[in-house]
Amino acid sequence: MQAYHHGEIVPQAHSVWLFIDSQTVGGIESHVFNLALALHQRGHAVCVVFWKAYIKPHPMLSQLEQAQVPWLILDGAIASLLHAVNNFSPRLVHSHGYKASLVGRVLRCIKPIKLVSSYHAGEISQGRLACYDWLDRNTACLSQARIAISRDIAKRVAASSMIVNNFVQVPPFVSTLKSRRHKRRLTIGFVGRLTEVKGPDRFYQLAKAMPELNFVVFGEGALLPSDEHKNLSNLRLRGKQNSMDTCWQELDLLCMPSRNEGLPLASLEAMSRGIPVIATNVGALSELIKHQQNGFILEGFEVEQWRKVIKRWQQNADFQYQLAKQARQTIIERYSPEAIIPQFEKVYSQLA
Template sequence: MDHSTPSIWLALDSRQAGGIETHVVQLANGLRDHGWHSRVVFLRDHGPHPMKDRLADRGLPWSVLDGRFFSLARLLRTARPSILHTHGYKAGIVGRLAARITGVPVVSTFHAGETGTGRVALYDRLDRWTSALSQQRIAVSQSIADRLPWPSSVMNNFVDVPDPTTIGNQIAFVGRLSHEKGPDIFTRLGALHPGHPFHVYGSGPMATELQRTASANIVFHGAQADMDTVWPRIGVLVMTSRHEGLPMAALEAMARGIPVIATNTGNLPALVRHGDNGFLCPVADIAAFDTCLSTWLTRKDQRDRWSVTARDTVQRAFSTRAVVPQVLDRYRQALRIGT
């Protein structure tokens, strides 16, 4: 390893694939493209994980720890990475404390658009208040930044933009089947269009109830290990979230020319321009979603325009090429502060 080049550890605690996991893979890949060394560190071994396969396929290094605080602290003390970059509340809380006692600078990215309930709400508060221990804080939307008690940089989520391909015709929901993502709103929308199949890609605590109550045209596919094989089937992505930051699924879809019908929450209005590259609806407004979906279904003459504009939007402001240099600036500032 060239020790003149900073080494970045990207830390997370992950049980399944999701938006944070996609973000970390994209970031690790982008860092390598810019000549920076990185390693993804899973704080605990939760068994087989599609993210590990994606990292291995790209030749990106990763390690798994045993979930104990002192194991992370000991490894930080001996390996001495230049920066620990945390993702998610568990990695944020544990990582910042371990880095503090070992003298490793910390950058923390805050992804969650919702505060959760019960134990998750407690972890969320601890995550936000211990953010003072970070040399740099990054939020993926202004609403997330506004909840942090310390100054942060608002930075777009980002994805690689693949070469243009033809897109499919499925009406799809992609995400965790949990209340904040609004999959129940999607299935209610599907009931208004019994002549069209509605496809659900994802799993979560609402899965059983949704499958029990959904109309016959709702097709449940479960969690997907590799969305790259799924995106070519999709013609429009419907994001019915009650709370959001800047969802990776929206970026991945638009990067492939798939327009998005989404709620106007979190940083989605910065990505989706109503009627231009997609559509925006008030949260839980079934009538608005119905109107937008009907427009997409009937205005086939506009689909090519929506597709091209969606892809161009991501290319300009939400791509790895556009955003990773901003992350590198935060790293350089953290290194200056931490020395």
């Protein structure tokens, strides 16, 4: 049985490997794709390596093919990874997520690879995942370099970590900024997993409190609207999207009432398109959002407080426009590939 397979583009020797175990698209996967694309565009040999194939083809594969970025899928065994490493001699392996990081450290016990591990998750895991998360954080010293996307996440890693912000590709032009000033009915969005930590229950409460606005949910999970909220005429559930590219244009404001966070990629993607974010002050969101300058950052969640802030935004078209323009500018200056990729390049060059 073949130990691995790749796409039409054969990975180059001495590439940077972005190593991940995944079967769907989320924040980590979007980060890996953005990183692969940015490195490729800056002339680096790069390959996205998946631990194993699942029942359905990974949605990222078509994106990578379109961007001319090589990919490699292993068979879920250390022997497969070792075989691929021996054949392609990667420059270094950059792992994302607890499983890829733990597997990479096991490989380092067999073969002296250069290993970088990134820490993305801001929420505290539960059950079996909590054990894996603890093991990942407490064996971090076995990776030669560690990267965290926020100070809070770095504090939980049992080895010194470099803090590197999440980043996104910035759309070249946003034609909807001015057109939003004349919309009669504005739309507020929620993008993410429907779990307690992300706070969709709070989003449903806002929808009930503000019937004059549209509320739309992009995501899936167990925390669906209760009987009190499921029949609201202004609340729609659109399900999980493999790509949000065509959905962002529907939104005027992104709502992130999370109970815990790192630096969510959805906030950067929204702001890069001129969509401000209203969020709870958790994780690194207060470093991204400056209250009433490029979005709204609030302590805790109280429906009436949030309703008043959104109402003020809703009633002032000029305020909406200025907030949207500054949100986009924040991403260009601090969270774009041009601002962030040199930090990854520095980590890689120090290992090389």
